Amino acid sequence: MANVAVVGSQWGDEGKGKIVDWLSERADVVVRFQGGHNAGHTLVVDGKVYKLSLLPSGIVRGGKISVIGNGVVVDPWALVKEIETVRAQGVTVDHTTLKIAENAxxxxxxxxxxxxxxxxxxxxxxxxxxxxxxxxxxxxxxxxxxxxxxxxxxxxxxxxxxxxxxxxxxxxxxxxxxxxxxxxxxxxxxxxxxxxxLEFSDIVWRRLDEAKKARKRVLFEGAQGAMLDNDHGTYPFVTSSNTVAGQAAVGSGVGPGSINFVLGITKAYTTRVGEGPFPTELFDEVGEGLGARGREFGVVTGRKRRCGWFDAVMVRQTVKTGGITGIALTKLDVLDGMDELKICVGYELNGKKIDYFPSNMADQAAVKPIYETMAGWSESTFGARSWADLPAEAVKYIRHVEELIEAPVALLSTSPEREDTILVRDPFED
The missing domain is CATH 1.10.300.10 (Adenylosuccinate Synthetase, subunit A, domain 2)
Structure with a gap:
């Protein structure tokens, strides 16, 4: 029985909320391990929409323990407001369902x-x-x-x-x-x-050790994305915590051996909120179309997201730095109806081709994407629940992404609804 860490493989906003909710139904404990209320998850459960910032996604499901780990920075006023909001939606939040690390x-x-x-x-x-x-x-x-x-x-x-x-x-x-x-x-x-x-304060590392001994399934829920990591992201245009899966252990008080599968949530194109380099950003009607179809606005701030083509170089790098076992590919349906698609397969920097995202701030701003072009598809992938429901060209796109990033697709999400998910490899049974 495996414990799973869920992290974003790009700049956040990859659709982690739905995937974490989908996995949390089968988890016993759901843990937030970094970040604060600057990140947001939108969950759609039985037609009801929940917008969470601090609370772990498992809170909306009965019979789970939700944990805010020591790696999280907690705004107590924002926390209380969020608790009141979800309680008004019928969610039970008390000291048995929510634990906050006393050392947060x-x-x-x-x-x-x-x-x-x-x-x-x-x-x-x-x-x-x-x-x-x-x-x-x-x-x-x-x-x-x-x-x-x-x-x-x-x-x-x-x-x-x-x-x-x-x-x-x-x-x-x-x-x-x-x-x-x-x-x-x-x-x-x-x-x-x-x-x-203090109603929710607890010795979280001990509770997680008890869960381990009882062979409970633990889901570690990250915020933001790997390219916002304070060490491995587009520094200084990053968040103030480590967002890669290694932080799941440090930010909750367990050893690294407690994490058996790292699921990297990966959007079928690329978006970014805020400032900073973005090699595949599109400033034309194609980028506008991706934003409109994908409803690309931040959950917490409402800020419009910048949109661009899928960057395989960047995701391959986050697969390595984050120890990602497999990815959950999301928002494939946003690419429906496009005649052709582009994937970034390398960069040009000062006249030379490179196959990695550089650390130097000036180099990050200077890299130019090298693209491969693939045929698009006219059929809809929205709501597909099996590979047989996908157009052939969509399957080719997915397989090429797997090859380029050197990681397999474990899950494929085809709509915001939790049932519209194609399971390839069960992270909890790895």
């Missing part, structure tokens, strides 16, 4: 404010942050001045930690000509929200 870092109002202040003040590189305080919270965690869930249990400790935190933040705000943070007000805010968070 908190996002405070000052983090979101600093996010916006620095982005607005920057005259050089703008990252395209969601301004939700994710980066500044991770900075405080790395600098050992963060306030964590467990700190909410001790008022005197909380006072001292706030004082230490504000020594740093108020100096920054003074330099940015922003009002200083009132420590007493922040303390009052935290003490007010504390009971609503």
């Amino acid at each position: 870092t908190l996002i405070l109002p000052l983090h979101g404010e600093l996010d916006a202040l620095r982005e607005d003040a920057s005259s050089a590189v703008k990252i395209g942050t969601t301004r939700r305080g994710i980066g500044p919270a991770y900075e405080d965690k790395a600098a050992r001045r963060a306030i964590r869930v467990c700190d909410l249990t001790d008022t005197e400790l909380l006072k001292r930690k706030i004082s230490t935190l504000l020594d740093h933040h108020n100096a920054l705000r003074k330099g940015l000509s922003a009002p200083l943070v009132d420590g007493d007000k922040l303390l009052a805010q935290l003490l007010e929200i504390a009971p609503k968070v």
Whole structure:
């Protein structure tokens, strides 16, 4: 019996929500292991739409334990609001169904404010942050001045930690000509929200060890995509955490041997939100068409996504850096009706052909895609539930993608509905 980590293989927005929900029905425990409420999953279950940012996707299914791991940065006010929203939709959220790691870092109002202040003040590189305080919270965690869930249990400790935190933040705000943070007000805010968070606080690493001993199926749910990884992505246009599958162990308190299958969610074309290099981006009516048919708008921010052709070089690289066992190919139907399709199979950089995505920021911006052209198909793939339902040219496209990225298709998603899925290889039975 395998435990599965689900990660994005591109820049996020690959359709992880549906796949995680599809897998979570058979999992016993679903774990979020990195990121914050800057990422979103849209789930469609029996016609009802759930939009989740912090809560693991398993929360909408009864009989599961949902875990927010220590690698996640938690905005307590956003968390409580999201819990209230899903409860209003009939979802049971209590201390038996939701566990939050006691050593998870908190996002405070000052983090979101600093996010916006620095982005607005920057005259050089703008990252395209969601301004939700994710980066500044991770900075405080790395600098050992963060306030964590467990700190909410001790008022005197909380006072001292706030004082230490504000020594740093108020100096920054003074330099940015922003009002200083009132420590007493922040303390009052935290003490007010504390009971609503501590209700779910738990020793998560122990709960996961108990699940392992009981041979429970655990699903590790990533946010964003591999090219937004703080080490392996398009730095500095990345998120503030590691998004590759290796973080699933670190961000939840289990050993790497607890992860048996890594499923990389992969869109049949490429999209990106925010700033940063995008070699296959399309600025013509083809790109506009992909965006319109794919309804490419961010779940959390509503921002329009940039669209382009499938980049096999990039995905092959994320297969390697993320240890991806197999992919779930999504949104194939968006390519329906196109006369021809292009796939990026290499890059040209300074007159030379390369077969990898470079780390240097200037080189990333300078690479030019080298394309192969394939025939499209006129038939619909929407809602297909077997290979026999797919046009021959669509099957050829899929097989060529597998060959180029050096990873097999384990799942094929053909609509937002969870039943419209072709299972090739069951990750849980690997």
